[in-house]
Amino acid sequence: MSDAVVVGSGPNGLAAALTLAAAGVQVRVVEAADSIGGGTRSSELTLPGLLHDECSGFHPLAVDTPFSRRFDLGAHGLEWLWPQVQYSHPLDGGRGAAAWRSVAQTADGLGADGRAWQSVFGYLTDNFGDITEDFLRPMVHVPAHPVKLARFGVLSLAPADLLARRWSTPQARALFAGVAAHALRPFTSPLSSAIGVALGTAAHRYGWPVAKGGSQSIAAAMTALLEAHGGKVETGVRVESLAELGAPDIVMLDVAPRAAVKIVGDRLPGRIARALTRYRHGPGVFKVDFAVAGGVPWAHAESRLAGTVHVGGTHEEIAAAEAEVNRGRMPQRPYVLVGQQYLADPDRARDGVVPVYAYAHVPAGYTGDASAALEAQIERFAPGFRDRIVGRYVRSAVAMEAHNPNYVGGDVVTGANDPLQLIFRPRAALDPYPLGVPGVYLCSAATPPGAGAHGMSGYNAAKSALGRLTA
Numbered sequence: 001m002s003d004a005v006v007v008g009s010g011p012n013g014l015a016a017a018l019t020l021a022a023a024g025v026q027v028r029v030v031e032a033a034d035s036i037g038g039g040t041r042s043s044e045l046t047l048p049g050l051l052h053d054e055c056s057g058f059h060p061l062a063v064d065t066p067f068s069r070r071f072d073l074g075a076h077g078l079e080w081l082w083p084q085v086q087y088s089h090p091l092d093g094g095r096g097a098a099a100w101r102s103v104a105q106t107a108d109g110l111g112a113d114g115r116a117w118q119s120v121f122g123y124l125t126d127n128f129g130d131i132t133e134d135f136l137r138p139m140v141h142v143p144a145h146p147v148k149l150a151r152f153g154v155l156s157l158a159p160a161d162l163l164a165r166r167w168s169t170p171q172a173r174a175l176f177a178g179v180a181a182h183a184l185r186p187f188t189s190p191l192s193s194a195i196g197v198a199l200g201t202a203a204h205r206y207g208w209p210v211a212k213g214g215s216q217s218i219a220a221a222m223t224a225l226l227e228a229h230g231g232k233v234e235t236g237v238r239v240e241s242l243a244e245l246g247a248p249d250i251v252m253l254d255v256a257p258r259a260a261v262k263i264v265g266d267r268l269p270g271r272i273a274r275a276l277t278r279y280r281h282g283p284g285v286f287k288v289d290f291a292v293a294g295g296v297p298w299a300h301a302e303s304r305l306a307g308t309v310h311v312g313g314t315h316e317e318i319a320a321a322e323a324e325v326n327r328g329r330m331p332q333r334p335y336v337l338v339g340q341q342y343l344a345d346p347d348r349a350r351d352g353v354v355p356v357y358a359y360a361h362v363p364a365g366y367t368g369d370a371s372a373a374l375e376a377q378i379e380r381f382a383p384g385f386r387d388r389i390v391g392r393y394v395r396s397a398v399a400m401e402a403h404n405p406n407y408v409g410g411d412v413v414t415g416a417n418d419p420l421q422l423i424f425r426p427r428a429a430l431d432p433y434p435l436g437v438p439g440v441y442l443c444s445a446a447t448p449p450g451a452g453a454h455g456m457s458g459y460n461a462a463k464s465a466l467g468r469l470t471a
């Protein structure tokens with residue numbers, strides 16, 4: 001029987017472990033933290049009884065993937081719950097825009113820009129199942145659905161500023177800016193639309209669901225299934241070197257590229273070591289979890305129904321804020337993402353006090369305190385918010401990395417989404433998972449398809465390893 005050690009129990013580490021274990025490999029997962037899950041952990045960060053997602057909150061790209069179809073996490077306790085509005089975007093004066101599951105309903109709310117919204121997202125939503133087959137894997141391959149992928153590709157190639165010219169109203173332009181900002185890229189950069197187009201389409205196709213009982217339920221379900229296949233997970237074990245792992249047939253590293261260079265050490269071929277050392281990280285995030293009496297009093301009515309609220313004002317304001325963080329400067333008015341998971345999963349709240357999660361985009365490694373700027377942005381669109389805060393838990397960009405070493409400098413997506421790294425990550429290779437040392441693979445979000453708690457990087461890496469094991 002073959003054996004494997006997986007270093008790191010994030011969703012990709014667990015997905016790799018599960019895929020290997022289901023193929024009959026004896027698997028041990030070792031995790032540095034005291035709890036499993038990496039970016040899918042949840043805890044009572046502010047007040048007893050209030051459940052906060054520590055990292056990942058919304059899972060549009062986890063609902064229907066080759067991994068989710070292969071492994072029935074639902075049978076092991078994972079249940080998706082949807083808010084009424086998938087994401088919203090408040091503007092000054094109580095105005096704003098909302099993305100609903102239905103493209104038509106969203107388009108209706110966008111008035112003069114409804115038709116243009118439909119023309120960008122209608123076709124992609126109808127065909128997203130096929131499109132994801134091609135983009136949830138390394139980019140360089142013979143596409144299964146070339147025409148559909150090309151339509152997705154043409155929209156994605158554009159800088160976000162350029163794609164946004166399809167809309168003329170502040171509402172539609174801001175609605176797109178809010179989702180495009182997930183890329184953490186300047187809006188003038190090629191391919192800065194790609195993540196916005198994918199997440200915007202996913203909102204209509206799958207919604208932006210939360211996991212019942214917190215994102216920790218994702219890790220718990222994967223672990224339960226892994227154990228059912230005979231796998232084991234150990235926490236509190238930080239791996240510094242391959243030598244600590246014995247001589248398993250397969251080693252999967254759910255770590256950032258430079259950490260992989262350290263762990264593999266001298267055995268790593270020089271060209272791979274150089275490529276991984278050159279790997280670029282993006283800006284950071286500064287997160288504040290709030291306990292809020294009665295919820296956030298958004299002036300924009302639909303934002304009171306939205307799981308995710310993108311805060312930062314107009315398209316132009318968000319473009320300016322993203323440009324600043326990418327230049328290494330803290331904007332006065334940062335882009336802030338607010339999560340209201342409790343709207344879909346009310347058991348996370350208690351006695352009318354609700355958990356609200358918020359993070360601001362900040363420069364990489366930012367050591368300052370962004371709390372005041374973050375709160376001011378929410379207060380701007382929800383007057384009276386500050387008076388309702390009864391608890392806070394703050395995690396700076398630097399503390400993010402202490403919480404999880406994969407978030408280098410607070411980069412929670414484990415790698416800049418620049419054009420080269422969107423196509424080739426972590427290095428240019430047809431099969432980017434093997435590290436050039438027999439049996440050793442990288443499987444973190446630094447590998448395709450990139451960030452998100454969907455497990456697809458781990459699944460793809462495990463398939464690569466299994467292919468070589470039997471070859």
Ligand SMILES: Cc1cc2nc3c(=O)[nH]c(=O)nc-3n(C[C@H](O)[C@H](O)[C@H](O)COP(=O)(O)OP(=O)(O)OC[C@H]3O[C@@H](n4cnc5c(N)ncnc54)[C@H](O)[C@@H]3O)c2cc1C
Nearest residue numbers: 008010011012032038039055056057058239412445452453
């Ligand atoms: C604030 C925030 C919000 C986010 N929002 C979303 C969202 O809404 N939706 C979404 O899909 N994604 C979101 N993400 C991103 C998502 O959480 C990550 O992309 C995902 O968790 C990456 O999974 P992973 O398995 O590659 O790595 P991680 O989840 O980072 O896990 C890596 C694990 O490896 C462990 N580890 C690292 N080095 C070692 C070592 N040397 N020895 C042993 N263990 C080690 C770490 O402790 C960690 O547990 C968010 C992240 C953050 C921080």
